[in-house]
Amino acid sequence: MTSSYMNRPGNFCEYNFLDLFYQEMLAKGRPHNLIRLSVDPKMVKDIYDNLTISLTENYLQEMADICLANSWVEHSYMGGGQYDGLQLTLAGLGIARSKRKQAEQLNNRNSFKKASDYIEEHKGLFILLGSIIALAGLLIKNGSSGDGK
Amino acid sequence: MESEFKVAVLCLFCHAPLEAEEGAVFESGELIMCKLCGELSDYDSVIEVAKEKAVEKVKLEVQASLKKLFK
Numbered sequence: 001m002t003s004s005y006m007n008r009p010g011n012f013c014e015y016n017f018l019d020l021f022y023q024e025m026l027a028k029g030r031p032h033n034l035i036r037l038s039v040d041p042k043m044v045k046d047i048y049d050n051l052t053i054s055l056t057e058n059y060l061q062e063m064a065d066i067c068l069a070n071s072w073v074e075h076s077y078m079g080g081g082q083y084d085g086l087q088l089t090l091a092g093l094g095i096a097r098s099k100r101k102q103a104e105q106l107n108n109r110n111s112f113k114k115a116s117d118y119i120e121e122h123k124g125l126f127i128l129l130g131s132i133i134a135l136a137g138l139l140i141k142n143g144s145s146g147d148g149k
Numbered sequence: 150m151e152s153e154f155k156v157a158v159l160c161l162f163c164h165a166p167l168e169a170e171e172g173a174v175f176e177s178g179e180l181i182m183c184k185l186c187g188e189l190s191d192y193d194s195v196i197e198v199a200k201e202k203a204v205e206k207v208k209l210e211v212q213a214s215l216k217k218l219f220k
Contacts, residue, residue, distance in 0.1 A: 090201050094161045094194025101180055102189050 010053030015099045017063040018072055020047070021088045022096040032088040036076050039064050039083035067092065154210075156203040158195055162188040167195065 020043070024035045037043065039060045047055055064083050067073040072092030076085045088096065109117065119126060157166045160183035167181055167190065175181060180189035 090194075090198050091161055094191055094198055097194050098161060098180065098189055098191040101178075101191055105180070 009055055009059065010051070012047075012051075012053050012055060012059075012063075014063050014066040014072075015095065017060065017067055018088065018092050018096040019099065021073070021086075022093070022100070025088075032090070032093045033076075036085045036087050038080075038085060154203055154206055156199050156206065158199050160186060160188065161190040161194060161198065162186050 021032065021035055021037055024037060025032055028035065039057060041057060043060060044055055044057050047053055047060075061083055064073065064086060068082075068086075070091075071089055072095055073086045074089050076087040159165065160167055163183060163186040165183055165185040168184055169175065169181070175192050177193050179192045181192055181195060182189050
């Protein structure tokens with residue numbers, strides 16, 4: 001089970017699964033409680049057509065399980081299968097909105113902020129590079145002073 | 150029946166109570182960072198979820214009071 005979480009095809013995670021519902025809401029102009037989706041071959045095909053990500057039905061079922069377990073989606077009717085007639089809960093809708101706003105904020109950053117965030121995210125790498133340059137500088141200096149003697 | 154209800158505002162991701170710095174003010178459209186999981190929750194959605202919980206709580210209280218009344 002854990003191995004599948006590590007290998008996320010196309011970086012498609014449970015939040016992207018929730019976003020499928022949100023996209024459907026916007027496309028149909030309906031509130032979250034009137035949108036129902038089922039994990040079936042049609043969903044797999046739609047994702048491939050719209051996002052060009054190739055996913056298996058089994059993988060989408062795993063995403064649905066995560067969302068069901070966290071009460072982000074629920075069954076809209078009784079008696080269907082585990083993955084039929086799923087709809088967003090208010091919390092699930094909140095998560096989809098939060099992730100969208102977060103992505104919008106990331107896209108709207110100016111180039112200075114982007115560079116600053118990049119450095120912040122990769123500060124370990126910059127420290128390592130700095131150390132290597134400092135060490136190389138030290139070695140070159142020692143080498144050249146050794147030659148001069 | 151209680152006349153005052155308190156509903157905690159919870160992180161949408163980890164359900165931990167959201168805490169802000171003293172004097173911090175949040176407005177519609179903002180994102181609130183959870184100190185526990187670090188995820189950002191949409192302010193409006195957090196309030197909607199809290200409202201839904203509050204309504205459920207009031208409903209249960211009213212039902213319990215009516216049951217007592219008509220015993």
